[in-house]
Amino acid sequence: MIKLYDPFQKFNFSSDYCFLSGENLSSRDEEIQVVPTWLMQKYGLSNQMIQMLDERVASYKELKLPCSTEVADRIDRLEQKVAAAFLDGYEAVSTLSQVELFQWIGKLVYGMIFNEIQAGIRQQAAVGEPMNFSHVLTHKFKHLHAMLQSLVLPIEFDGALPFNIQVFPVNNPENTFSYRDEINTLVFSLRMRDFGIIATLQDNGTNAMYHAEYLEGVKDWTLHPVQFEELCGRFFYSAYLFNTLPEYTLLATPEKVYIEPMPLTQGSAKGIFDPWQVKVFGQVLENFWKPWGMTLFEIIKDPEKPMSFLKDEAGAFLKPESVQFPLGGNEN
Secondary structure, three states, X not given: OOOOOOOOOOOOOOOOEOOOOOXXXXXXXXXXXXXXXXXXXXXXXXOOEEXXXXXXXXXXXXXEEEOOHHHHHHHHHHHHHHHHHHHHOHHHHOOOOXXXXXXXXXXHHHHHHHXXXXXXXXXXXXXXXXXXXXXXXHHHHHHHHHHHHHHOOOEEEOOOOOOEEEEEEEOOOOOOXXXXXXXXXXXXXXXXXXXXXXXXXOOOOHHHHHOHHHHHHOOOOOEOHHHHHHHHHHHHHHHHHEOOOOOEEEEXXXXXXXXXXXXXXXXXXXXXXXXXXXHHHHHHHHHHOHHHOOXXXXXXXXXXXXXXXXXXXXXXXXXXXXXXXXXXOOOO
């Protein structure tokens, strides 16, 4: 019988064990980068800093995952395929499967989670207290880790995919690199070369359905960067409003493991999303639109019709070439 590794069962995040397989490692040198080396080299990310839960500041190159040689080889094969596609551009990225994109994004996001958990454990140990971890986050991260094991085990996603990855052509300026993730809601975005990616890693595609009108409205367009970031803002905000905790059936057999989503509305009379609030969404947009200098005041000047570069005042979709910026705006 195939057995999945569950580090959350005994809360084992020691660097003595492979993060994905649980295999006991013979050396602390058995590790891989969280942020791929090729990506750090391409965009000079190695020394960019991130603040951890224990208030330690670490560079991207310091973020690592303990990893067995076998697992590292599997990840490297995927990495080479993804790197070739990403560096080529939108058309090549579009040929990657949803599962391949999920595995690449999932490893990156889970790597951030792993390092944050280690930081949290260090912080609690320093004050002599055990790690107190949210049951909801444990539930989400445990399932993300199980799905990520599709990198090394025969796993079949039965029925709807637990994740959804949208790839868009985007008219980015040269050398653009914009990356975001939100580990609490498991949503991710990336903008580089001539494309952008928005991924929801554990919602069974519900956020994409929620924004179906927008996805349909822009499906044949090469988006202006500000339009792509508006779409990102919509997905990040709706992921925050998504109030249902997905459940999954994991069935292990001698040949493979089947992962099947359970109906989201089962046992709940609440709507799947909390009500949309324009002011809060405006705050989200202000963050995503920082490169263009839009302020919250400008964005929600008319709360009934907040600023948008995806739709005009009449509600019609705004073609990328029609995008115009307020005085002082930056079109890049």
